[in-house]
Amino acid sequence: MAITAAMVKELRELTGAGMMDCKKALGETDGDMDAAVEYLRKNGQAKAEKKAGRIAAEGLCRVAVKDDKTAAVVEVNSETDFVAKNADFQAYVEAVATQAVDSDAADLDAFMAEAWHVDTTKTVKDALVDKIAVIGENLNIRRFRKVVASDGCVVTYVHGGGRIGVIVEAATNVVNDAVKEAMTNIAMQVAALSPKYISTADVSEEYKAHEKEIIAEQIKNDPKMAGKPEKVIEGAVNGRLNKELKEVCLLEQVYVKAEDGKQSVAKYIEQVAKENNAELSIKSFVRFETGEGLEKKEENFAEEVAKQMGGN
Secondary structure, three states: OOOOHHHHHHHHHHHOOOHHHHHHHHHHOOOOHHHHHHHHHHHHHHHHHHHOOOOOOEEEEEEEEEEOOEEEEEEEEEOOHHHHOOHHHHHHHHHHHHHHHOOOOOOHHHHHHOEEOOEEEEEHHHHHHHHHHHHOOOOEEEEEEEEEOOOEEEEEEEEOOOOEEEEEEEEEOOOOHHHHHHHHHHHHHHHHHOOOEOOHHHOOHHHHHHHHHHHHHHHHOOHHHOOOOHHHHHHHHHHHHHHHHHHHEHHHOEOOOOOOOOOEHHHHHHHHHHHOOOOEEEEEEEEEEOOOOOOOOOOOHHHHHHHHHOOO
């Protein structure tokens, strides 16, 4: 069967594959469009397997909100920042976030095995493999988190075009624009200052003991503290620990928009609660930062070009 330019164009639109790949697929399947799509999918899967070993440490975080009570955040990684800025990749990450907000999966394996909401004949994993074939880089759905507020509301915030995604869950008996705006301000705080805990009450005694041990050793090696009474040293240790806890505990942090530069997040929440005649507290928060904890590959562009020219 003669392969026409219109057939190649149609197959490209269906699959996003390259022109020559589409022409070859149609030739191999005698112009059968469905078979050609399947041919490219199979070829794409083979390519995806080869790409799976590459480091995917760039990418995007995206959030999806179903209502005031349900939200999800996802991190999808790519190999390069260039792909992270690609409209097709961004739309795909949005779709993954939508999948997550409707998902009941308890872990990533269960999530990847779910039917893909865009095309239920595929799983989430199948759709990822297809996207790898189209984009030409290793991609990875690294993590997701869904939050459902049982006694309040959720708000979300995305910073830096998708570098950081945040969900804040508030326990409150009043859900209005003022309360949601305040919780969005808190989400911005979480994005900016990256707290590890809500309050000091959430910090384990093991963590405190470990930090005190480190601080005590630092003070022991400080010439200015040499010969100081044990009580003074103990006070210095506790003082430094409390200062550290104020940095890692959300409610103890200085509120980033504080007019006096001193108001804590806890005091800000108290203020908002009073103004809205509400019972208001932070129940949980989630903060994803793209690529955190992942090793990023050092690229040598000249070396890469030289390899390609040499046929390697």
